[in-house]
Amino acid sequence: MGASPTRGLVSVSDSHNGAAVTGELNPELRALADAYGVATAFIDQAGVWVDVPVATVIAVLRALDVDASTPDGIARGLHDAALVDWRRMIPPVFVTIVGQERRLWVHLPHGQSVSAWLTLEDGSHRSLKQMDHWVDPVEVDGVLTGEASFLVPSDLPLGWHSVTASTQQRQATAPLVVTPMRISTERNDTELIGERQWGVMAQIYAAQSKDSWALGDLHDAAALARWSAELGAGFLAINPVHAANFGPPMTPSPYLPTSRRFTNPVYLRVEDIPEYRRLNDQERRTIATLQAQVMGTERIDGLLDRDLSWQAKCAALELIFTRPLSAARQAQFDEYRRDEGAGLRDFATWLTIAEEHGERWRQWPIELQDPGSATVAAYRNQRDERVRWYCWLQWLMDEQLCRLQSAAAQAGMPIGIVHDLAVGVHPDGADSWALQRVLAQGVSVGAPPDMYNQAGQNWSQPPWRPDALADAAFLPYRDMLRSVMRHAGGLRIDHALGLFRMWWIPDGAPASAGTYVRFDHDALLGICCLEAQRAGAIVIGEDLGTLEPWVQQALADRGLLGTSILWFESDGAPDEPCRPRDPAHWRRDVLASVAVHDLPPTAGYLRDEHVRLRHELGLLTRPLEAELTAAQDERRAWARLLVERGWLSSAAEALVDDAQLAAMVIALHRALVASPARLIGIGLPDLVGDRWAQNQPGTDQEYPNWRVPLRDATGRILLVDDLVTGQVGEPLQSLLAVLADGFARPVH
Numbered sequence: 001m002g003a004s005p006t007r008g009l010v011s012v013s014d015s016h017n018g019a020a021v022t023g024e025l026n027p028e029l030r031a032l033a034d035a036y037g038v039a040t041a042f043i044d045q046a047g048v049w050v051d052v053p054v055a056t057v058i059a060v061l062r063a064l065d066v067d068a069s070t071p072d073g074i075a076r077g078l079h080d081a082a083l084v085d086w087r088r089m090i091p092p093v094f095v096t097i098v099g100q101e102r103r104l105w106v107h108l109p110h111g112q113s114v115s116a117w118l119t120l121e122d123g124s125h126r127s128l129k130q131m132d133h134w135v136d137p138v139e140v141d142g143v144l145t146g147e148a149s150f151l152v153p154s155d156l157p158l159g160w161h162s163v164t165a166s167t168q169q170r171q172a173t174a175p176l177v178v179t180p181m182r183i184s185t186e187r188n189d190t191e192l193i194g195e196r197q198w199g200v201m202a203q204i205y206a207a208q209s210k211d212s213w214a215l216g217d218l219h220d221a222a223a224l225a226r227w228s229a230e231l232g233a234g235f236l237a238i239n240p241v242h243a244a245n246f247g248p249p250m251t252p253s254p255y256l257p258t259s260r261r262f263t264n265p266v267y268l269r270v271e272d273i274p275e276y277r278r279l280n281d282q283e284r285r286t287i288a289t290l291q292a293q294v295m296g297t298e299r300i301d302g303l304l305d306r307d308l309s310w311q312a313k314c315a316a317l318e319l320i321f322t323r324p325l326s327a328a329r330q331a332q333f334d335e336y337r338r339d340e341g342a343g344l345r346d347f348a349t350w351l352t353i354a355e356e357h358g359e360r361w362r363q364w365p366i367e368l369q370d371p372g373s374a375t376v377a378a379y380r381n382q383r384d385e386r387v388r389w390y391c392w393l394q395w396l397m398d399e400q401l402c403r404l405q406s407a408a409a410q411a412g413m414p415i416g417i418v419h420d421l422a423v424g425v426h427p428d429g430a431d432s433w434a435l436q437r438v439l440a441q442g443v444s445v446g447a448p449p450d451m452y453n454q455a456g457q458n459w460s461q462p463p464w465r466p467d468a469l470a471d472a473a474f475l476p477y478r479d480m481l482r483s484v485m486r487h488a489g490g491l492r493i494d495h496a497l498g499l500f501r502m503w504w505i506p507d508g509a510p511a512s513a514g515t516y517v518r519f520d521h522d523a524l525l526g527i528c529c530l531e532a533q534r535a536g537a538i539v540i541g542e543d544l545g546t547l548e549p550w551v552q553q554a555l556a557d558r559g560l561l562g563t564s565i566l567w568f569e570s571d572g573a574p575d576e577p578c579r580p581r582d583p584a585h586w587r588r589d590v591l592a593s594v595a596v597h598d599l600p601p602t603a604g605y606l607r608d609e610h611v612r613l614r615h616e617l618g619l620l621t622r623p624l625e626a627e628l629t630a631a632q633d634e635r636r637a638w639a640r641l642l643v644e645r646g647w648l649s650s651a652a653e654a655l656v657d658d659a660q661l662a663a664m665v666i667a668l669h670r671a672l673v674a675s676p677a678r679l680i681g682i683g684l685p686d687l688v689g690d691r692w693a694q695n696q697p698g699t700d701q702e703y704p705n706w707r708v709p710l711r712d713a714t715g716r717i718l719l720v721d722d723l724v725t726g727q728v729g730e731p732l733q734s735l736l737a738v739l740a741d742g743f744a745r746p747v748h
Contacts, residue, residue, distance in 0.1 A: 035081035037518030059506035089172040093473035110146035179526030182559035197234030219269035222407040229411035237418040258429030346434035348390035416489030424461030454621035456511030485535035496541030564592040592677035604691035689713030
């Protein structure tokens with residue numbers, strides 16, 4: 001197990017009744033934590049057993065509305081945990097798997113009779129048979145309560161049904177969800193990934209064109225899809241297009257959105273809006289002037305400026321918004337608003353209130369902090385036109401996202417656009433306001449220390465509350481998945497380990513002082529499978545980091561692909577010298593790539609950009625020389641394997657010049673293609689020789705995260721137009737030659 005367990009000896013005091021809990025975790029506190037899925041110990045990435053400090057356990061339980069600061073509080077918590085289901089007539093949601101029989105419990109006063117039935121999605125009804133399954137009755141709040149059991153049959157169709165239980169005095173109804181055992185990857189009777197495929201991975205905001213508004217948009221993404229499809233790509237994987245705050249400043253990170261369900265209209269192409277074509281000449285000239293102004297403004301630092309782009313684009317969109325819709329278009333807009341329902345209404349309401357009171361909703365007048373309050377409803381009604389404006393922007397995004405996936409399909413891509421789902425949302429954002437009852441307060445999500453982030457990570461995002469999410473029948477989770485996958489050929493789930501457990505960090509504590517909280521992964525995976533199958537999308541889970549061994553298998557069993565990053569494919573322990581894993585022994589059911597958005601492009605990584613950046617930003621926990629030595633050893637270890645396989649000449653091992661660097665980049669991709677991975681991802685920066693990192697984990701403003709435009713090896717900014725017109729030479733042609741082997745679709 002490695003080093004001896006380390007015990008938390010932090011003292012915690014509180015003003016509640018009873019003495020404060022101090023010192024080591026006692027059996028009662030451990031039992032309480034376990035009842036709520038809070039880990040009191042874990043095994044870190046190096047295989048070392050770590051006990052969680054008392055203070056962390058108590059703070060995390062507090063975020064679950066459990067007072068564990070005193071012995072009395074712990075006793076009450078254990079009592080409530082034991083009775084939480086006994087106080088319910090039926091579960092708040094019942095998730096099962098097609099083809100499997102399951103037992104449904106029903107609680108009622110002991111000795112009473114009960115009946116139960118299902119209402120299927122098509123409106124039909126089915127009675128449930130009661131099972132002979134004895135459970136001893138329990139006294140619940142002074143009432144002797146029994147448990148009846150009903151058989152949920154194996155022949156139910158996939159879908160969101162409901163179950164109802166009824167006695168003479170009481171009736172309860174809850175969703176019953178039938179999920180597939182595995183995601184079917186067929187769309188229109190065609191297997192999406194029956195053959196190995198490769199695709200391009202791109203940050204679309206970084207890939208602008210001469211006609212975009214100084215920031216890559218959905219029109220540019222469609223051009224990228226067509227271009228890469230002509231080269232033989234089967235998919236285009238893009239960064240999350242989740243909604244950011246509208247600022248300024250607009251949060252640049254696509255992984256820290258204000259909402260995961262809704263989208264960022266900064267990606268709209270103004271000229272593709274049907275109503276734009278109905279403008280008169282003067283109005284079009286006004287919009288052309290706005291575009292010219294933003295395109296003619298060049299930042300001294302050469303970075304992307306979302307605020308500048310959005311300010312100009314927003315003025316153009318507001319002009320178009322003033323023009324009435326045709327009857328047919330109005331009907332489509334009305335239908336979209338009905339379909340999105342309360343979620344869209346709340347999102348647009350938050351944006352409207354934020355215009356007047358700022359984006360930190362906890363600082364709003366108290367009566368506006370509750371999305372369901374009468375005051376919020378009145379506020380929304382008084383500002384109906386502004387709410388409509390924000391709904392209209394989402395409708396336009398939905399249309400252009402639909403056209404993006406259609407463009408990819410028409411270009412011949414079997415999968416098409418693979419969207420990205422961020423881990424969570426901004427703590428002050430629209431989702432944190434609208435979904436505050438199912439998001440934990442007083443904690444944020446992150447990751448424990450590991451070899452690449454030695455101080456741990458705090459992503460400043462509120463996590464789902466496992467208990468509250470189940471009480472809400474997982475509907476917020478379902479609705480989010482439906483929106484993201486509606487126009488997708490695939491979905492990549494960032495930090496898919498979060499479906500199993502998440503690293504919760506109490507507010508004010510360092511990232512290392514957190515603990516894991518357990519989730520109902522069977523339900524979350526099942527619902528994901530159901531929604532993906534209905535959308536005709538594949539799902540890729542980023543299953544890297546500190547994880548329990550069985551997690552990757554659980555994802556694979558349900559048909560989710562995993563993730564392989566070349567630099568992480570090692571047969572040694574994280575704290576041992578690099579021992580590259582033979583590509584032949586990599587997993588098959590994965591999306592494999594050399595680079596990833598949280599590391600520099602391959603050419604930059606080989607030049608130690610990941611070490612230099614962390615050193616300059618003070619993120620290293622060991623001396624720079626040690627990090628550089630480790631990076632050099634890693635390169636040499638990979639070079640040895642590449643030379644042994646004949647993918648690299650021994651003369652190119654030294655990396656003393658650009659030619660040797662380019663040879664190493666190509667050889668690493670040869671290793672990638674030699675793996676059995678079903679999907680191969682090639683970073684767009686690697687295709688054009690870019691070396692600059694998009695993101696440095698553990699930083700905010702210290703590095704220009706998510707603001708770096710696409711460049712070639714010389715630092716020249718590249719446009720999508722350059723790609724489409726063939727104005728890119730090496731390393732594109734060399735990498736295409738590497739891809740020419742082993743793929744069913746031709747590589748041109």
